[in-house]
Amino acid sequence: GAGVSQSPSNKVTEKGKDVELRCDPISGHTALYWYRQRLGQGLEFLIYFQGNSAPDKSGLPSDRFSAERTGESVSTLTIQRTQQEDSAVYLCASSYHPGTAYNEQFFGPGTRLTVL
Amino acid sequence: GENVEQHPSTLSVQEGDSAVIKCTYSDSASNYFPWYKQELGKRPQLIIDIRSNVGEKKDQRIAVTLNKTAKHFSLHITETQPEDSAVYFCAASPYNFNKFYFGSGTKLNVKP
Numbered sequence: 479g480a481g482v483s484q485s486p487s488n489k490v491t492e493k494g495k496d497v498e499l500r501c502d503p504i505s506g507h508t509a510l511y512w513y514r515q516r517l518g519q520g521l522e523f524l525i526y527f528q529g530n531s532a533p534d535k536s537g538l539p540s541d542r543f544s545a546e547r548t549g550e551s552v553s554t555l556t557i558q559r560t561q562q563e564d565s566a567v568y569l570c571a572s573s574y575h576p577g578t579a580y581n582e583q584f585f586g587p588g589t590r591l592t593v594l
Numbered sequence: 595g596e597n598v599e600q601h602p603s604t605l606s607v608q609e610g611d612s613a614v615i616k617c618t619y620s621d622s623a624s625n626y627f628p629w630y631k632q633e634l635g636k637r638p639q640l641i642i643d644i645r646s647n648v649g650e651k652k653d654q655r656i657a658v659t660l661n662k663t664a665k666h667f668s669l670h671i672t673e674t675q676p677e678d679s680a681v682y683f684c685a686a687s688p689y690n691f692n693k694f695y696f697g698s699g700t701k702l703n704v705k706p
Binding site for chain 2: 513518520521522523534536573582585587588
């Protein structure tokens with residue numbers, strides 16, 4: 479079946495504008511993660527959704543960042559009043575893990591965000 | 595929170611040699627440790643993982659070892675091939691997998 483998809487693949491925006499990034503997880507995957515990867519660096523955890531539970535937002539770097547997910551479907555990551563330091567690749571991943579069981583998380587291709 | 599450190603940042607080996615990448619973590623609550631391979635411009639892919647109740651795991655040319663007491667784990671690649679060239683990331687996650695903390699990555703270059 480289809481893997482994790484993200485859109486847009488590239489986004490160039492001006493400082494101060496809002497952007498919305500979209501993630502379509504693998505069908506049936508209960509968990510969804512957002513990460514930020516700055517150039518040449520590791521992945522930075524942003525937020526975690528698991529089923530209908532309250533999301534874990536502990537990785538969001540500021541209140542300009544927010545994310546939503548309806549049930550076990552699409553998720554959107556919104557960055558308000560973008561800053562140049564927000565420039566990075568934003569990766570989404572999904573996995574199936576009911577309760578405390580865990581299965582591999584599969585990554586999407588990422589959205590490359592450039593803030594001018 | 596958890597802090598994962600990864601060394602070395604770059605590693606160059608001759609084809610056929612072994613490569614070892616090391617990671618340390620700080621939070622004793624972490625108990626799942628995956629390794630990812632990321633080729634240039636591509637998404638990370640899981641290559642091997644280990645849980646805290648296991649000390650070593652092997653899959654063909656790749657092995658991972660875990661020392662929970664010392665809070666470190668390592669990736670071992672034997673008989674390296676040029677196609678092993680990529681950036682490798684270690685990560686740590688607590689028992690409920692609600693977040694993953696990644697190392698800063700190791701760029702492995704396998705010279706033919």
